[in-house]
Amino acid sequence: MKTTLKTGLMAAAAAILPLSAMAQDQADLITPVEDELTFVFVPKVIHPWYDVVAEGAAYAAEEFAKKGIEIEVIWDQPPQADVVDQNQRIEANIGRQPDGLAVACLDQATNVQLMGEAKEAGINVTSFNSYCADDFQFIGPKSSKQDGYDLGEHLAEILGGEGKIAILSGSLTASDHVQRIEGFKEALAEHEGMEIVFEQPDDDILEKAVELTESVLAAHPDLDGIFGSNASNPIGAARAVENAGKAGEVHIVGMDDLPEAVDFVCSGVIDALKAQRQWDMGYWAVTYMVAMNENHTVPMFHDTGSRLLTADDCE
Template sequence: MKSKVKLGIAAACMAALSLPMAASAQDQADLITPIDKKLTFVFVPKVIHPWYDVVAEGAAFAAEEFKQRGIDIDVIWDQPPQADVVDQNQRIEANIGRHPDGLAIACLDRATNVQLMNEAVEAGINVVNFNSFCDDAFPFIGPKSSVQDGYDLGERLAEILGGKGKIAILSGSLTASDHVERIQGFKDALSKHPEMEIVFEQPDDDILEKAVELTENVLSAHPDLDGIFGSNASNPIGAARAVQNAGKAGQVHIVGMDDLPEAVDFVCSGVIDALKAQRQWDMGYWAVTYLVAMNENHTYPMFHDTGSRFLTKEDCK
């Protein structure tokens, strides 16, 4: 009697086990949604800027790769001419109404941007975040925290100046999380060097000409200035132009973000001491790639760290 019970239990167990085995035999390709139409992806960055031109190159490269696979993508850029929160939000809202197949947003103001991004998701639009981090609810491509970049540049400037001197900060856009975090990191580094004094800190709003003007002002107000930190891609160039025009190249040391061609030229000529270069081409490439994955019902990461690296005169050889 006991043996029959055991056999019955064994048979039932085998039958139960066969169910997930049958399910697992399904080809994962069957889970992918075929794309049989032209996709439209809209990128809404913080501002019209040469930095985003490199992001656009990466996005275009990815779109061309997908075209070879038979997936046609129209990549549209809707860029505010200035780093203006209201303008950017109006563009995001307008694009939600157009219902594209994907939205890629660089946050200029987290609170209001995230609210609109949630509205986009509720409307059935695929949303990714790039460049400037918004919220963990959205896939993000870029450096999730920019504190380390600012800290590294602060340490590099402290090393150059021997841990003492008067410092100016060009703070970019006060609502942009990456700019704010870099300044935080920079100040954290300087806090270890009590003889380094911040004598000037002003936003340039990501406008190169304003960065030039602010640097001219601080050089006039503090002729004994020793160093400048630029928190975005524009202001190291603006600072370098003003310092060079004042004949103070090599006297006022500059560190800052990113590797736009003019900034690299200033590094190679010795006007800028060091840059932390991001990988914005990768941001564009992977934003398009992940938006396609979302349209295919494929998997994608919630965080893709594209990283950054130092760029100094030694790299110009």
């Protein structure tokens, strides 16, 4: 009996030893970064919104420099939200073999195909701002539907559940713009007196948002509200509404907290914004791409969140 017990304990100890060695050796899986890293960001378009993302990325790079890890951050931005142009930039950067590639998806199907090619080429790939696919790490709101819904509810509350509404729909292929509109329409559908009388894409171009708003104000002088699905069009709508002398009469809700948009909130031209945390997107994209290069595991989804911004926040 004693011999059997002793033999069993020795066998158990022998089994534990390799496991202990494995646990202690996990640090050997980490690859130290010795050379300068190059990270390429390919957003949807040149836009002030991405300037804030770039600030977060630069801050992270500065932090790593203090730890002895040098990072070159390159931004390759299409001048307009053009799917072909963006895909050409992604493809060209695959050929350059950077240490990390961060993409804001403008067109999920084609972007995902190219991101898959980048991954196969051994490039560490992440995505931000606009969700791409579960195959790739994503930093930002995985679904933007809630933001649109919240703004729809806020506008319906302001108007007492009745009114004629225009939608500036941004880029028709951008998942975040599309989802916000879906959420906005769902909110309005709960109020029988809310009617959408205009919906047009502005392609994330501020000047086009101004022109579209001017058109809808002329076609619908009794317009009650406007929803902007991206960072540009609330500003464009506000400029046109203010120029038409209809500030406070035509109520505007939309996305993001660019300085001019916030000024319009504080002056009463825009009623509410849903502000994202794009600085965090840039910061964490760099942080996670460094971790990937070190062979660390990273979360596949990092929700950076958003908050409602109204005139109450201006006090």
